[in-house]
Amino acid sequence: GQQLNQSPQSMFIQEGEDVSMNCTSSSIFNTWLWYKQEPGEGPVLLIALYKAGELTSNGRLTAQFGITRKDSFLNISASIPSDVGIYFCAVTGGAQKLVFGQGTRLTINP
């Protein structure tokens, strides 16, 4: 089946640092999505990417859709405590189904 490789699995950083995570796939996809999930909650869409090479920002978050359509990265600048959570990449597969990466767990030390 379709698989996404998301890395790193976890990150422990100091408040104020920048964060970078990425997802890769062996298949081409036309849509890359980045979600954030906080404990006991459902995922919340952060950024959606629909065109290869597209670079999109949402506040301190920036994501890019790789030119090969097989990868994407998410950057968070100047991290703050509320950035803590699990970040998932996802792609739209067949029948509009979402396939998720394994997640990156972000922990921030104040």
Next chain:
Amino acid sequence: GAVVSQHPSWVICKSGTSVKIECRSLDFQATTMFWYRQFPKQSLMLMATSNEGSKATYEQGVEKDKFLINHASLTLSTLTVTSAHPEDSSFYICSARVPRGYNEQFFGPGTRLTVL
């Protein structure tokens, strides 16, 4: 816009009983909803696709007789876990697809099921 709710947010039940979880799209109509399952420290795994007015489509390995899905209206899908057992304990999350633009999915807040 694009708000999805779930009820209940958590439920504890005895082994052998059935539990129903509701998923509602509050400010849009959703012809398609999805049900996911998430175990601790793992990613979301799609269980089934719920289509309004027709039978659900289940992913490989998901027992359709155990996880009954009903999408009776454009704003409500229900998941019933029948004859629940402790191994069914998990976090169940639904999503609804917005039928315009890029068909983005928005997620509910999840339901924590604990089977004793």
